Amino acid sequence: MDLIWLSHLLLLLALAGCVYGLAAAALAGRFARRPAPVLAGAVPSVTILKPLCGMEPNLYENLETFCRQAYAGPVQVVFGVQNAADPAIAVVRRLAEAHPALRLDLVVDARQHGSNRKVSNLINMSGSIAHEVVVLADSDMVVKPDYLARIVAELSQPGVNGVTCLYHGVPAHRGIWAHLSALAIDVQFLPNVVMGTSLGLAKPCFGSTIAFTTKALAGIGGFEAFRDDLADDYAIGEALRAGGGLVAIPTFTIGHTCVDTDLAGLWSHELRWNRTIRNVDPAGYAGSIVTHAFPLALMGALIPGAGNHALAVAALALACRIVLCVRLERAFGLASHPYWLLPIRDILSFMNFTWSFVSGAVTWKGHDYRVVADGTLIPERSLGHDAGASSL
Numbered sequence: 001m002d003l004i005w006l007s008h009l010l011l012l013l014a015l016a017g018c019v020y021g022l023a024a025a026a027l028a029g030r031f032a033r034r035p036a037p038v039l040a041g042a043v044p045s046v047t048i049l050k051p052l053c054g055m056e057p058n059l060y061e062n063l064e065t066f067c068r069q070a071y072a073g074p075v076q077v078v079f080g081v082q083n084a085a086d087p088a089i090a091v092v093r094r095l096a097e098a099h100p101a102l103r104l105d106l107v108v109d110a111r112q113h114g115s116n117r118k119v120s121n122l123i124n125m126s127g128s129i130a131h132e133v134v135v136l137a138d139s140d141m142v143v144k145p146d147y148l149a150r151i152v153a154e155l156s157q158p159g160v161n162g163v164t165c166l167y168h169g170v171p172a173h174r175g176i177w178a179h180l181s182a183l184a185i186d187v188q189f190l191p192n193v194v195m196g197t198s199l200g201l202a203k204p205c206f207g208s209t210i211a212f213t214t215k216a217l218a219g220i221g222g223f224e225a226f227r228d229d230l231a232d233d234y235a236i237g238e239a240l241r242a243g244g245g246l247v248a249i250p251t252f253t254i255g256h257t258c259v260d261t262d263l264a265g266l267w268s269h270e271l272r273w274n275r276t277i278r279n280v281d282p283a284g285y286a287g288s289i290v291t292h293a294f295p296l297a298l299m300g301a302l303i304p305g306a307g308n309h310a311l312a313v314a315a316l317a318l319a320c321r322i323v324l325c326v327r328l329e330r331a332f333g334l335a336s337h338p339y340w341l342l343p344i345r346d347i348l349s350f351m352n353f354t355w356s357f358v359s360g361a362v363t364w365k366g367h368d369y370r371v372v373a374d375g376t377l378i379p380e381r382s383l384g385h386d387a388g389a390s391s392l
Helices: 004-032 059-067 088-098 117-128 147-155 176-198 214-219 232-242 263-280 282-291 293-302 308-332 339-355
Strands: 046-051 075-081 103-109 133-136 160-164 166-171 210-213 246-248 253-258 361-364 367-371 377-379 389-391
Touching: 004 176, 004 282, 004 293, 004 308, 046 059, 046 117, 046 147, 059 075, 059 088, 075 088, 075 117, 088 103, 103 117, 133 147, 133 214, 147 160, 147 210, 160 232, 166 176, 176 253, 176 263, 176 282, 176 308, 176 339, 210 214, 210 232, 232 246, 263 282, 263 339, 282 293, 293 308, 293 339, 308 339
Parallel strands: 046 075, 046 133, 075 103, 160 246, 166 253
Antiparallel strands: 103 389, 133 210, 160 210, 361 367, 367 377
């Protein structure tokens, strides 16, 4: 059977991906050069929410970056766990000893309010919010001392109802899997978001950072409204926009600690990310096939009769990926990547992208869920929890 038509189709998709990558590289520079707003007037007080679950690599170092903020107003940091034996509690106590002048609160509460365990943790923590601005950030994020000031400045702008942040990968160790994980963020996630937001095709909101006022939180129904959502960060962003304002994205990125030590862990968490995106935007996710230019060109070149021009397209696709990677590094001030990993990274990404269409099952923090069409999480097995609460 003559499959040369398939080779031509794959090569056309790959060439479209090359154009896409070069356009994303150009838009990244323009995005990063936008002027940053400056906070004028009174400096609002801020509560930072940090939901925790278990001992993660570099957890103390990650959390401490939020405790070392050069911010002029009062700051409270609320940590939350759902298990009184959670080893993260010891990390919080270390932070409290190292920063006695900073208000650090710990909430230990096992109550489960829905299928999303992180949101249940946030519901339990919400009673400890003491200030007018709330900044929610995942536990694996790394920030600079001016992070809080820049976030609050964005939130203070007219018409802004919330703020979220782009993020880049930070390998937690020198292993190949952590570097591959960081590459996935920097050359797959980051350019796609820059392209989507620059062209007005995407309105994202990320768990890296979601900032809003307590008034806005009450207006969207509190965290209780998102207790069964897989993409809770996206749902919160949609609700904030529905409340009559924008969710702003500053021009800087913050760090996401990449801790993978083997292929199974890398594959599992990337599959959860992909299936989350597929549920949020199925049409856009399917269309993102063109971003996998190198694997598409490689498959086209392997079809009998494809010719040498197919290999040339594959080489062009890889060259465009390198150009995109270098451009993103310079635009956002990122550390250089080992570029020889790009072909491996692209092939793994395409395989994961393809497999994400097979089912809606996800594994999250050691728990298995099924995802239905509207993005709701359904636990695969019942989970028992004891109620109780304490504070530091």
